[in-house]
Amino acid sequence: MPHALPAIDVLPLFPVLDRKLITLLQSLTPADWQRLTLARRWTVKDIAAHLLDGNLRTLSMLRDGYFGEASGAINSYDDLLAFLNRLNAEWVTAMRRLSPVVLIELLIQSGREYAEFLATLDPQAPAAFAVAWAGESESVNWFHIAREYTEKWHHQQQIRETVGQTAELLTPELFRPFIETFMRGLPHAYRQVAAPVGTVVQVRVTTASGGSWQLVKGEAGWRLQNVAPDAVLAAEVVLMPETAWRLFTKGIDPATAEAESVLHGDRELALAALRMVAVMA
Known part of the structure; x- marks a missing residue:
């Protein structure tokens, strides 16, 4: 779908966001990891696990061409939402078996590979997944990548909101492209x-x-x-x-x-x- 405004380039920001996430997670106490967040019934640890899922799912599907689970018939936005909610819930439940140390190690490794893969995509080529909340049935890669940035930004900010460290992500460098992407909706x-x-x-x-x-x-x-x-x-x-x-x-x-x-x-x-x-x- 064509956009009247310029493309949003967030690729250089993924490593910055990831470094801040790792520093934050490494500073948490055992009690912090179990605090409930704005994300419904998810704890801080659950959100960290969800961020890991985003890295691994992208690498598996888009880099490696491996779609491990068929979605079945997706005939509406609600069908897609139900499928994604089920995947998210199953993953978070299973990841409760992992320690915070293991989660951090996996986030470091997968985050690096994730950012490297996104940099290989042609920004103007059709994306594998449309930005559905913006009403698009087909999106280009730069918008898909910007959407992925908003996912990483807001989930990290949910953790920060819970532990009282929100200022790090509210800078012009990191917040402006986040809200700019949202405004496209x-x-x-x-x-x-x-x-x-x-x-x-x-x-x-x-x-x-x-x-x-x-x-x-x-x-x-x-x-x-x-x-x-x-x-x-x-x-x-x-x-x-x-x-x-x-x-x-x-x-x-x-x-x-x-x-x-x-x-x-x-x-x-x-x-x-x-x-x-x-x-x-």
Whole structure:
């Protein structure tokens, strides 16, 4: 699917993110590993195991061409979600047998191979898996890779939220490409929102790590455009980074996010942004 905005290059950031993850995990106490996180009923250790699964599954399927388990008939987004949720749950349950030391060792090795493999992909070639939360049935590799970056970022941040070390990932270097990728899902989030052609909605994430994104209603639907400073905004949503990442990964609900945010203009147009989900959930 073509994108009106430039591609997002996150390849150099995977090793940075992995180093921060390993340093974080090595600092945890035994009690920290068992703390419950925003990720439903998953503990810190469960999320670390899930991150390992992401590395190993990518290497097995995309690098080695080995698809160990057939998905069966996938006829809808809900079918895909149910299949992925089952795979995730089975893996996390089995990985509870492994020690934190073993998990860290496996994350170090697989993370290096994972990043090396992603660097071999042609950014503009069709990806093996579409970015479904953005409404795409076919995606190019750069968007798939950026989606993978958001997975690693937000799961690490869930661990950091639990142990009170969130600042490391909220820098312009690491947070901006994360939220930039999520914003590519806005047109899909607004697909059923009615408005006159030419209507502009802006989502702004505060601090030097954030930015602004504008949606405009065209004849064929909503699309992202380059930010026009003189655009007449029908609505604007202003989010703090801490609110944005938790909202779009279902860590908090839209009502909680609204209470932490500022909405200008048409309230219903603004609220549609708060209902966007940029993970498979």
